[in-house]
Amino acid sequence: MTASRWKWRVDYSQLVVWGIGVLLLILVLIGSVTTLLEGRYTLTQWRDFVIFGLAQGSIYALIALGYTMVYGVLGLINFAHGEVFMGGAFTAFFLADALARNGILDQYPLLSLLAVVALSAAVSTMLALALERIAYRRLRRAPRLVSLITAIGASFFLQYTFRGLYGSGLKSYPSVDVLQGSVFGIQRSVIVVFIGAMAMLALLYLFIQRTKIGRAIRAVSEDIETAALMGVNVNATIASTFAIGGVMAGVAGVLYALIFRQVHFFMGFIPGIKAFTAAVLGGIGNLPGAAVGGLFLGIVESVGPSLFLEGLGIPAAHQLKDVIAFLMLVLVLIFRPTGILGERLSTKRA
């Protein structure tokens, strides 16, 4: 009996999982070292990868804020948030296109871009508010699975609504002349996207920390019941959380369109999941975490295929970009579900 008491209580599933984790780590290390030793890419190329990753990551960060704030307040994965992002960008395409045709876009690029961003943000906000009111409000006390399935349903409903409204083809965003060309060898559009996204993040942070609504949101995400007792209007606060997430997603939509130059009804799905990954990566419910997670994911995704995979001799590695992102999602969920910066409220909601 005494012998068995000293025996390690090994859970075989955990052992396997850790084995897989270590194996993946070794593979990544071998791949990176080989790639670097072989010198496939120059330093400038690496720098470009990183900068592009930062720009892309800052878009993920903007979308991730919507996930993380809603999760913080309701404990709900708003699976349809990717569609909120898509809806804004898709609708704003028509404004951008019209402005470009009339030559206004080239004449007053800044004003037109602001108008496009404003429209996109407005549409996204309306979508987010409608989602909250129609789909989620009744389900606040429902089991987790029920609200998640609702979110999935809403996501498909929105995707195919936009497909029906605007058609199923790819629409290419007009190019903005001012944003063509490059500074110090870096594309201007990439710089603008990065700076724009960072400015939005800073604004949001100030908003949450300094305004009354921001304080209400923080109070509700701390404890809904107590906040209600303290006189916070919970319904309005939750709605404003969705609205802020919508604004961020709308801005992200236009920034995304500036880099990738096209919109499509299905474009929200993959960035949506990646932004969720970013939110989890940074610690869901944690605002700075979402920003850090987004940037980190963007860089890994941009550098990863070349760094990890090509060294292992895998052909056509860039096609596996999404695999890296999804794998990272799964790995984070397994090994550190509280994220890099730690999940707020993790004890309460776990």
Place this chain on the structure above:
Amino acid sequence: MTAGLRSAVQAGLLGGLVAWHASLVGMIEAFHNRRLIGDTITLGYIWLAGIVILTAYLAARHKPPRMALLSGGIAGGIIGLSLVLLAFLINTFDLRAILNAATPNLVELITFNLGVTNPLGDFLPIVVGACVGVVAGGLAVLPGTWQRTIATALVVTIMIALLRDIFVALLPDSVGGFFFTSRGMTIPGALFLLIVMGVLVWLVASYGLPGVQPAADAATGTGRLEEPWKIVYLAVAAAFLLTFPLWSGQFLTNVTVFVGLYIIMGLGLSLVIGFAGMLDLGYVAFYAIGAYTMALLTSPEVNPAPWSFWAALPVAMLTAFLAGVMLGMPVLRMRGDYLAIATLGFGEIIRILALSDSLKPFMGGAQGITRIASPQIGNLVLDSPEQIYYLVLIGCVIAWFVAARLKTSRLGRAWMAIREDEDVAQAMGINRVTAKLLAFAIGALLGGMSGAIFASFVGSVVPLSFALLVSINVLALIIVGGMGSLPGVLVGALVLVGLPELLREFSDYRLLVYGAVLVVMMLFRPEGLWPEAVHRRELHKETVPLPETTEPVTTSTSVSTSTSSVKD
């Protein structure tokens, strides 16, 4: 008085919004091309009328008769008005550059081909909407049996009109000629059917089916079958299923094969979601693994010494089982919603890997693998849908048997205990890891079986067949049928897989409707169409009072039944 009117106006505005949505996504116009009854009643009109009827019915419910009629009329009239407004907007502004579906055809359709400029064309939709609304309001006043009778008769008649092609092929010309025209149903045929169906449904609703014991409480229990009749019903069902391909024609058999494949998958996923309570959004991965294993083993393209179908099938199922264990292990410890996202990630990883050029030498990349072997018994090669039908039928029966036996087994009760409360289940001595892994792996095994049969039936696998869509499809059919309910899987598969396959017009709007169905089901009927008794009681804990204490077995709540039954 005014409050009742205000609610009617609100309902009308909401219904108008739904009607706008249906029109602007192009559904109405697409459906308008399908004539159902006579020359004027098209699927598009039926769809709009459905919106009006539902809105008016909801607006008129729980109101005194005169008020109900008025409310229904107001709601219907407002929907008509909103459609006229839409037609007017489309006619005045050129919206087509942005909105695909804002076509002149839509305007024609709304104004009954009279045009917006014709005053009659502006008023007719409002009047028709109000009339339909009044009728629907009247329906809300009738007693429940009548409501059910009329609704069922209407739905059945419309369904038969929709499936015209199939019935024409099945019926002799003389009968078919009376009911059906070249495009849809004749008016006398539809009226006749409506009346016959109405009488039938009314008889069943008032007197019940022979041998079916009506449920004591309609909200909490289902009817029970008496013993001798049970055998009769089973025999009829068996005879129907066994002879089905002999008289149904190739198209219908083909559709049924797909329904069957989805039933197998649905049963498998039901174990994971319905029994064990783990939301697996990457179920398609196992379907893909089964299909690709079958392809890799039996196709001479990739395997120089191709196996036979029968040798490859168990291997495919075993591979899926092992994949279930492998994928299950890491995700087991996650909480519910994280598990959903992680499995979604797995499903996508498998699909991207199959699609990528990196694995092209093994898995064929985007072109996939072709020339997969068909099952062979002696010299008989089973390659027609009729023959595969029987294979799928056997598969369904096996899957059903497995799921039904597991449900009441020790393991099944352990799953349900875990679903209700993991910590309590563990405290009761259930090995959480093993139980959850087994749920995941047995579900995967059934998914793999379905995939393997699918690969052999179609003869080729391409990554495109294994999109997230399949997972969502299976999820939707489980939800619609009722989580954890086996007959529900059947109903769900028939409604969500069979129906869309039969309705060609539907294909573009399939996912739109699925999405709406998922949301609406979760909001208003989370227990599904054919729910499991325990689940229904649990989800309606606040609204439905628990059964009387005279039935001690059913009074205990679900948690205590499942945990106490696990101990023995």
